[in-house]
Amino acid sequence: MLTDLTLAEAHARLRAGEITAVELTQAHxxxxxxxxxxxxxxxxxxxxxxxxxxxxxDRRRQxxxxxxxxGIPLAIKDxxxxxGVPTTCGSRILEGFIPPxxxxxxxxxxxxxxxxxxxxxxxxxxxxxxxxxxxxxxxxNPWDLDRVPGGSSGGSAAAVAxxxxxxxxxxxxxxxxxxxxxxxxxxxxxxxxxxxSRYGLIAFASSLDxxxxxxxxxxDMALLMNVIAGHDPQDSTSIDAPVPDYVAALTGDIRGLxxxxxxxxxxxxxxxxxxxxxxxAIEQFTALGAEIQEISxxxxxxxxxxxxxxxxxEASSNLARFDGVRYGPRESQGAMWPTYKxxxxxxxxxxxxxxxxxGTYALSAGYYDAYYxxxxxxxxxxxxDFDRAFESVDVILSPTTPTTAFRIGEKVDDPLQMxxxxxxxxxxxxxGIAGVSVPCGFDAxxxxxxxxxxxxxxxxxxxxxxxxxxxxxxxxxRQSPAL
Amino acid sequence: MTIDRQTVEHIAELAKLELTEDxxxxxxxxxxxxxxxxxxxxTVDTDAIAPTASxxxxxxxxxxDEARPSLPRDEALANAxxxxxxxxxxEAVLEDV
Numbered sequence: 001m002l003t004d005l006t007l008a009e010a011h012a013r014l015r016a017g018e019i020t021a022v023e024l025t026q027a028h029x030x031x032x033x034x035x036x037x038x039x040x041x042x043x044x045x046x047x048x049x050x051x052x053x054x055x056x057x058d059r060r061r062q063x064x065x066x067x068x069x070x071g072i073p074l075a076i077k078d079x080x081x082x083x084g085v086p087t088t089c090g091s092r093i094l095e096g097f098i099p100p101x102x103x104x105x106x107x108x109x110x111x112x113x114x115x116x117x118x119x120x121x122x123x124x125x126x127x128x129x130x131x132x133x134x135x136x137x138x139x140x141n142p143w144d145l146d147r148v149p150g151g152s153s154g155g156s157a158a159a160v161a162x163x164x165x166x167x168x169x170x171x172x173x174x175x176x177x178x179x180x181x182x183x184x185x186x187x188x189x190x191x192x193x194x195x196x197s198r199y200g201l202i203a204f205a206s207s208l209d210x211x212x213x214x215x216x217x218x219x220d221m222a223l224l225m226n227v228i229a230g231h232d233p234q235d236s237t238s239i240d241a242p243v244p245d246y247v248a249a250l251t252g253d254i255r256g257l258x259x260x261x262x263x264x265x266x267x268x269x270x271x272x273x274x275x276x277x278x279x280x281a282i283e284q285f286t287a288l289g290a291e292i293q294e295i296s297x298x299x300x301x302x303x304x305x306x307x308x309x310x311x312x313x314e315a316s317s318n319l320a321r322f323d324g325v326r327y328g329p330r331e332s333q334g335a336m337w338p339t340y341k342x343x344x345x346x347x348x349x350x351x352x353x354x355x356x357x358x359g360t361y362a363l364s365a366g367y368y369d370a371y372y373x374x375x376x377x378x379x380x381x382x383x384x385d386f387d388r389a390f391e392s393v394d395v396i397l398s399p400t401t402p403t404t405a406f407r408i409g410e411k412v413d414d415p416l417q418m419x420x421x422x423x424x425x426x427x428x429x430x431x432g433i434a435g436v437s438v439p440c441g442f443d444a445x446x447x448x449x450x451x452x453x454x455x456x457x458x459x460x461x462x463x464x465x466x467x468x469x470x471x472x473x474x475x476x477x478r479q480s481p482a483l
Numbered sequence: 484m485t486i487d488r489q490t491v492e493h494i495a496e497l498a499k500l501e502l503t504e505d506x507x508x509x510x511x512x513x514x515x516x517x518x519x520x521x522x523x524x525x526t527v528d529t530d531a532i533a534p535t536a537s538x539x540x541x542x543x544x545x546x547x548d549e550a551r552p553s554l555p556r557d558e559a560l561a562n563a564x565x566x567x568x569x570x571x572x573x574e575a576v577l578e579d580v
Binding site for chain 1: 498499521535573
């Protein structure tokens with residue numbers, strides 16, 4: 001089936017003229033129509049536009065063009081603005097919002113010939129670890145429909161896992177591409193902060209937000225990264241540094257690679273099968289010629305409290321813009337302040353309100369030093385742990401999550417328990433460094449397990465090389481759910 | 484740190500969020516639990532540590548001060564709940580005097 005191809009395989013067949021972009025796109029739309037009523041990976045499917053774009057891609061190819069993603073159908077997380085296509089962030093407060101422009105990363109995909117199949121579900125404003133905080137629907141894990149896909153980019157992860165897209169864009173603020181990738185058995189990369197323009201990414205926590213990619217192989221992610229990475233004058237935090245060829249980095253050779261295994265990442269309460277699978281993956285790295293050493297990242301356990309204070313503080317400021325004036329529905333109360341309060345009180349869901357409240361409190365008079373400033377200082381210590389570690393290792397291996405995907409509804413009433421599913425991805429986010437999750441096994445219930453490979457800032461080539469070499473030697477990433 | 488109902492109402496006022504009675508109760512308990520959890524940061528010695536606001540070594544990023552085309556006015560207004568005379572219309576800010 002055309003939907004069983006990887007992005008790289010599909011691209012090769014398009015180039016060879018063996019398949020057309022219209023056939024490839026139609027096959028994905030058919031699969032979405034058949035399966036997505038159960039999975040709910042997509043909030044909106046843009047079938048008509050997708051087929052038009054596919055026909056155009058086929059015409060361009062007939063005329064001899066060969067753009068890097070010409071005719072490749074992809075899914076886009078619904079926190080990235082797309083001109084003329086509704087963008088909601090999974091929130092009722094943006095219901096009906098039709099952006100007047102397309103963000104840089106998505107525009108670069110379009111310029112490279114990619115086709116958007118639709119916009120994928122997310123926890124509201126990317127705040128969550130399960131997509132249960134979406135204002136529209138909960139996405140179901142393609143491996144077990146009673147379980148969550150992870151979050152916040154759960155829709156993108158489920159779309160790629162369910163073969164309803166060849167690849168996808170997500171966003172990662174504290175683990176939101178790596179954690180769902182682990183839960184759904186696909187690969188995801190959170191690039192270093194500053195590597196990809198955030199222009200057109202609706203902000204949650206500006207010092208942490210970063211666009212990431214999903215694929216069913218590391219090679220697929222490298223192909224996407226080659227298109228979207230790079231400086232953008234529209235985002236002053238995007239770094240003006242040369243973009244390496246990420247595909248060329250996939251040499252398959254990791255002999256002599258210095259690999260650190262942090263003792264703090266094998267936490268109490270971890271599912272034994274997760275630890276077992278990750279230890280086996282570490283042995284695989286040894287077999288491939290890597291040099292393993294135990295390391296310490298002593299401030300790991302502070303990552304979670306630091307993250308929740310800083311991200312909530314930034315969110316409370318960023319989300320002040322949603323007031324029913326410039327976009328979104330307005331709940332008119334006859335005067336401005338009551339209208340703002342009603343619009344926001346009814347438009348935001350519980351988790352978003354909880355974080356706005358926490359952030360507002362942490363920034364409020366009398367508490368700023370004790371909470372926000374303190375968290376920023378401990379953030380420095382978390383980052384210094386990594387700076388020190390990368391003096392002696394090239395990459396760090398760990399589990400992506402302490403457990404496999406949990407059941408829908410299991411953690412919704414206990415925010416702290418939900419937050420703990422991100423405990424192993426948060427420190428890298430706070431430090432702005434690169435990290436991937438790749439599949440490395442299954443638990444007894446058949447749920448996927450993720451291996452996290454973390455590298456230094458702008459160390460994407462090394463991280464991807466390590467992940468690719470692992471995939472050359474294993475076939476976990478080739479397993480697909482029986483939907 | 485325990486967050487009581489009055490504190491929840493005060494924060495909600497600062498954040499311009501209308502909350503139901505049930506939400507006020509719920510958030511008082513949940514925010515208390517979260518603040519108790521983050522309390523562990525107070526045990527870390529940060530006297531000599533500078534805060535990290537951004538991981539990037541950037542300072543001010545400037546561009547040439549040149550006029551450029553911006554979003555056309557009608558497109559900027561297209562998503563507004565209410566508009567008049569090429570502007571966003573908000574409800575009364577001041578009470579009648």
